Amino acid sequence: MILKQMITMKENFVKSREERTKRLEEMALKIRRHIIREIYEAGSGHPGGSLSATEIITALYFHIMKHDPKNPKWENRDRFVLSKGHSCPTLYAALAESGYFDVKELLTLRKLGSRLQGHPSMKIPGIDICTGSLGQGLSVAVGMALGARLDSRLYRVFVLLGDGELQCGEVWEAAMAAAHYKLGNITAIVDRNRLQIDGNTETIMSLEPLPFKFKAFGWHVTEVNGHNFNEIIDAIEKGFKIKGKPKVIIAHTTKGKGVSFMEGSVAFHGKPPNDEQFKIAMKELGEY
């Protein structure tokens, strides 16, 4: 009897996770289509790092984070800092799909008069800090986390970093401060796509052994497949149970994920698809 109950519980658990994954995967696919269209319409932008970060940002906005699109300044909202600001097409799509603004506005990216600047700005509801010049977001997250502590608020602070970005010294200043002040309310996620503008991170300026670096700085480290929702979500949620320590999730990803000719491509770090590439990309992403 008990055994049977346990089996049903397990089945329900598996089923609800499958449903969750299905829902999130559908959203991720939608967001990828937005990304390609946004950048194509803009005629410039950064598809590679936007596509590699899609599951991470989707998991945050559509499962993990407490936020209210109707009340973007809600004081207890979880905070998100897109430290690698060039991946904003993904963030803009997630904000639009959440209901912060109309999805139609996505097509105004980078156009004169648009709220959707080429890198995140304060013009957009749901964005708390400007980014674009790399290396600064983790510092801002530390400030947000200290602010939460001062006000005894329970919100969490999430920050997405590029792997190339980790070459910035300020990131490690901030990493040191987060551990020193025991900021357990910070979860950093590294989009470990192993590419930056000029090539592979390990040839340009090697980051490995990356987990050990964060460990040595006093962080709790988890590594996941950054395109697998269960892995991302489990790692973030398990991290919540570890108190008094900042958490970093090194999310192994593929730059350009989801569009065959962009995958693993250095060229598509910061280049829009041309007309033909746009059509192929949209087809691959399920739009006929």
Place this chain on the structure above:
Amino acid sequence: MFKDYKYPREAYGKTLRELGRERKDIVVLDADLSSSTKTKFFADEFPDRFFNLGVAEQNMIGVAAGLATTGKTVFASSFAMFVVGRGYDQIRQSIVYPKLNVKIVTTHAGITVGGDGASHQIIEDIALMSVLPNMNVFVPADCVETEKMIRAIADHKGPVYVRMGRSKVPTIYDDSFEFHPGRASILKEGNDISIIAIGIMVSKALEAAEELKKKGISARVINMSTVKPLDEETIIKAARETGGIVTAEEHNVTMGMGSAVASVLSEKYPVSMFKCGIPDVFGESGDYKELMEKYGLTADNVVKTSLNVLKRKR
């Protein structure tokens, strides 16, 4: 001429401490120089609202930004050289572009740092901070003004840069003085020439005016402590009424307060003018008074310059 010499940075620390007692939203950051910037006065009384970020100025700026997004009124301090020099991009992107409520209050600006030499003597911070949209740039002339200024900026929502030196300066204001952003203060009326000064040079300007008086010249002395927003009205009025302007500042003559005044004059009311300041060279080690002599930051030089401007007056 002056009797009471004090450290503006001490006035800063004490005012911060008082603000801390009055307001819970005041948070203070420093980067391992709290005993010099005097944020220590606040830190000792409010350890929970003071964060030392260590020798990591860029991070300090970002942390200040993050705290400001949560509704805090944040004061971030260190030596001007290290905050402005090391943290320029961080100030630009994380504080001024998003227009966050952070007050960057620095000390040890200019050559009066003395013995530490050029590595520590920033002479370009006013230039760097003034060219940032949304930024306010203020330079107090004495301890009274420092206190009033710090109180005023705590009430103002948005980014502010305040620059102080290391050394003592004579007290020139009494307690009735009020600081208003965008409004210069006229310390002495005069009709023949106007001396516009900031910081440590305000007292030198007053001394120069005394000297000029002995020569039968009536000099107006203006403290342009609000470098941005600049008090254009007072500048134009001075140009119209006195016909000649001398500026005096402990900053590079290139792109400092004098340049800001010059650009107002050239567009709106051109008159004969000359800028006293550091002549686009790096400083060096030395006693600060000797350095001020060497680089022309003296009442004598302001007098000489004023006489030259008077000669060129039409």
